[in-house]
Amino acid sequence: MIKDFRVALREWPAPEAGPGLRARILTSRAGGRRVPLPIDRSAAWRLRLLVAAGAVVAIVAIATLGRGRANQGAYTDLLSGAPWWPTVGAAQGRRTPPRAPRYPLISDLDLTRVAGGTWTYEGRTTTDGIHTGTTGQLSITASATRLDGTPVWLITTERRPVRDAADSLFVSQTTLRPLRSVVNGRNSRTHIVQQYSADSVHETIDVTGRGERHLRTAVALPGAAESPVLVLSQFGTDLNLLSQALPLRPGWRGSAYTFGLASPAGPIPPFAPIDLRVIDDDVVTVPAGTFDCWKLEVVQGDAGGGFRSYVWVSRDQQWVVKAEYRGGDFVFEQVLTSYAGVR
Amino acid sequence: MATQAEPTDSASAELVRRIRLGDSEALGGLYDVFGTALFRLAYRLTGTREDAEDVVHDVFVGLPEALDRYEERGRLGAWLGRVTTRVALMRHRSRNHRREVGLEGAEALAAESERTEHTALQAAVDALPIALRMVLVLKEMEGYSHAEVAEMLGINAVTSRVRLLRALRRVRRELEDHR
Numbered sequence: 311m312i313k314d315f316r317v318a319l320r321e322w323p324a325p326e327a328g329p330g331l332r333a334r335i336l337t338s339r340a341g342g343r344r345v346p347l348p349i350d351r352s353a354a355w356r357l358r359l360l361v362a363a364g365a366v367v368a369i370v371a372i373a374t375l376g377r378g379r380a381n382q383g384a385y386t387d388l389l390s391g392a393p394w395w396p397t398v399g400a401a402q403g404r405r406t407p408p409r410a411p412r413y414p415l416i417s418d419l420d421l422t423r424v425a426g427g428t429w430t431y432e433g434r435t436t437t438d439g440i441h442t443g444t445t446g447q448l449s450i451t452a453s454a455t456r457l458d459g460t461p462v463w464l465i466t467t468e469r470r471p472v473r474d475a476a477d478s479l480f481v482s483q484t485t486l487r488p489l490r491s492v493v494n495g496r497n498s499r500t501h502i503v504q505q506y507s508a509d510s511v512h513e514t515i516d517v518t519g520r521g522e523r524h525l526r527t528a529v530a531l532p533g534a535a536e537s538p539v540l541v542l543s544q545f546g547t548d549l550n551l552l553s554q555a556l557p558l559r560p561g562w563r564g565s566a567y568t569f570g571l572a573s574p575a576g577p578i579p580p581f582a583p584i585d586l587r588v589i590d591d592d593v594v595t596v597p598a599g600t601f602d603c604w605k606l607e608v609v610q611g612d613a614g615g616g617f618r619s620y621v622w623v624s625r626d627q628q629w630v631v632k633a634e635y636r637g638g639d640f641v642f643e644q645v646l647t648s649y650a651g652v653r
Numbered sequence: 654m655a656t657q658a659e660p661t662d663s664a665s666a667e668l669v670r671r672i673r674l675g676d677s678e679a680l681g682g683l684y685d686v687f688g689t690a691l692f693r694l695a696y697r698l699t700g701t702r703e704d705a706e707d708v709v710h711d712v713f714v715g716l717p718e719a720l721d722r723y724e725e726r727g728r729l730g731a732w733l734g735r736v737t738t739r740v741a742l743m744r745h746r747s748r749n750h751r752r753e754v755g756l757e758g759a760e761a762l763a764a765e766s767e768r769t770e771h772t773a774l775q776a777a778v779d780a781l782p783i784a785l786r787m788v789l790v791l792k793e794m795e796g797y798s799h800a801e802v803a804e805m806l807g808i809n810a811v812t813s814r815v816r817l818l819r820a821l822r823r824v825r826r827e828l829e830d831h832r
Contacts, residue, residue, distance in 0.1 A: 315828060316821070318774055324705075327692040331686050331706050335713040336677055345715030348739040349722045404796045409721065413675055563675060 316454045320379030342589060353397040396620040408532065411583040412609065415537040419486060419555040426452040426463065427651040429550055429629065435479065436641045442447060448644070450550055457489060463551055471487070475577045478542055486538045486552055488569075508535050511580075513572040527572040532581050540584060549621070554628040556586070558604045568610060586608040586621075594622045594632050665729040672717050687730055696742040697790040700779055703780035708741045715740075723828045738791065738805045745783050747787055785820035792817050 428451040449468040456462060461483040480490040491504040499519050507514045508531075524619040531539065540548050543595040556564070565585045572580045603622040611617050622632040633644045668686075671679035691712065695705035712733070721731060778786060784806075791802045792813070799813040806813070 315774055315824060316793055319789070321777075322697070322774070322794060324696040325691040325702055327688060327709065328702070328706055329775075330711060332681060332688065332707075335684060335710055338710065338714045339717070343714055345711045347712065347736055348735065349719050352717055354724040386695040400792070410670065410673060411798065412673055416775075482777055503800055605773060610775075 331613045340533075391615075398460075408567070408581045408583055411533075411567070412585040413563040413565040413587065415533050416552075416556065416564035416566050416586075417537055418557050419533065419538070419552075420485065421486070421559060422556055424463075424483075424551055424554045424627065425627070425651065426454055426488070427649055428452075429646060430648045431644045432647045433642065433644045436643070447647070452551055454483065462489060462490070465531075465548060465551070481548055481551060485534075485536055486548075486555060487539045488539055488548065491541045503568070503574070504541070506531070508540070508587050510567060511572055514572070515573055525573045529565075529572045529580055540566055550630050551621045553621075553630050556623075556628065558588055558606075558623060558625075558628060560588060560591070569584060572600070584612045591625070592622060596632055597647040598645075602626070603631055663814075669720055669723065669729065669746055675717065680713060680716065683716070687733050690730065691733055694734055694795060695741055696789075697794055698738065698787060699745070700786075704741075704744065708737060708744060709742075712737050712740050734795070734797075735801075737806050738787070742787065742806065757810055773826070773828055777824040780827060781820055785816050785823065788813055788816040789798060789820040789824070793821075 317353065329653050361446060403436065428450045430447060432447055446469060450465060452465045454461065455464045457464075457480045463481045463483055463486075465479040465481060467477050477493045477571070478491075481488055488506045489502070491505065492500075493502040494500065500516060501514075501516045501518075503514045510528055510530050512528045513526070515523075517523050533539070538552055554565075556562070562585065565583050567581045567583045570582070570627045585608070587607045588604050588629055589607045592603050592605045594601050594603045601622070603624055603626040606621045606623060607615070608619045608621050609620070617635070617637040619633060621630055621634075623629065624631050629646065631646045635642045668679050668683050672683065687731075688709065688739070692705055692709050695708040696702065699705050699708060719736065723729075778789065781789065787806060788802055791797045791805065792799065799810040799817075802808075802813045803810040
């Protein structure tokens, strides 16, 4: 008896799916519907998530321009004491290649739209729906200049409370690819220089004083030679120039690579894709005014499919007006408070 | 999950690659290959055509983002089967309802059951609690191992064995009562 019905179970027929199901699926996707699926969480995935969570904490700690000690020496505090701060030997370690970009690499930039200026942002964090106040100011200045005879945009950042040394980034005016990045740590103890060529990055990291070390690393750049690369250690300051050149329109999507640090070997690759997609248009009011904006979904990194944040870009000048990252119980926002134009 | 037309690894990889790049036609292509088998699995797990279509719909709509976590270590069909099972389970938990078969669905099922002489068997399976039904469907109908069933449902293999025995006993009892 039991054997018979077990055979019958295996042969139990099921009806066909309705003929419209395929079209319904594609229509839902085209309409922007997304469904988070419960996916296998392998041990490797959990490890990546753990590492990534640490990275997010580090990035948010810096990007939120936190008060007090964390703000005064973010790099030194975060890097020299952290377990993934590289040793000399680690610079030769084997790396995991980055995941594939979700969209075609960005190539159709309108560089004539790009203008310099100073954008000032205010960061604020809201936890459990309760406004917890501002977390500092970030001013980004992009000015046209030359580097070794090449026309470049020099991007400098200034933070309040003030750090003791400014960071700077030179970006090619003809490709918006980085050419040279300088990041300084607390009391100038940590000094990171990245020199970019068409196909590689040469990096030097010098830490003086306690825990002194000097690292020299070179890595090849992924992606097409003309596609933009965002410098992660500059915390999105170069996105302000790139956003101005993007051919934003409903449904637009494009990917680029971000570059972090070449030297630390480990599960976080120096390169990771950043996927940008226009998902909506929106009217946003920030201290600098009210802007008609494109709302972009930004997925950055590898772990767990990447970190998802949202950026509002004004439709006229294509400035970054607002950025938002949602954590488990908090929302971090960075909003434009003022702009001073300098071409 | 058995599929009659599972593509080669390279064909699957190409579809996955294109979906990750946002190619909706590739998503349609993947549905053409796996849609029937996933619908059958969803139907057996949920018991109604409407619920099964909703489950398959959600699986494919969520797939482009979910594929970022697909590590391509095993057969794509098996991975999709696991995702479908979890979506069905999640759907059941979120709704926390007793399955209700619509009039149209009931008539269709009745007609189908008469043709295939599965009326009593279907009634017995439909009467099972969802926890027992899922193990019965996955192990007996879909051919997964107890280890795989346990992994899909978030239980251990021993629990899977116990639930299967209970499910089989209940179905047998229902069939005997029916006679």
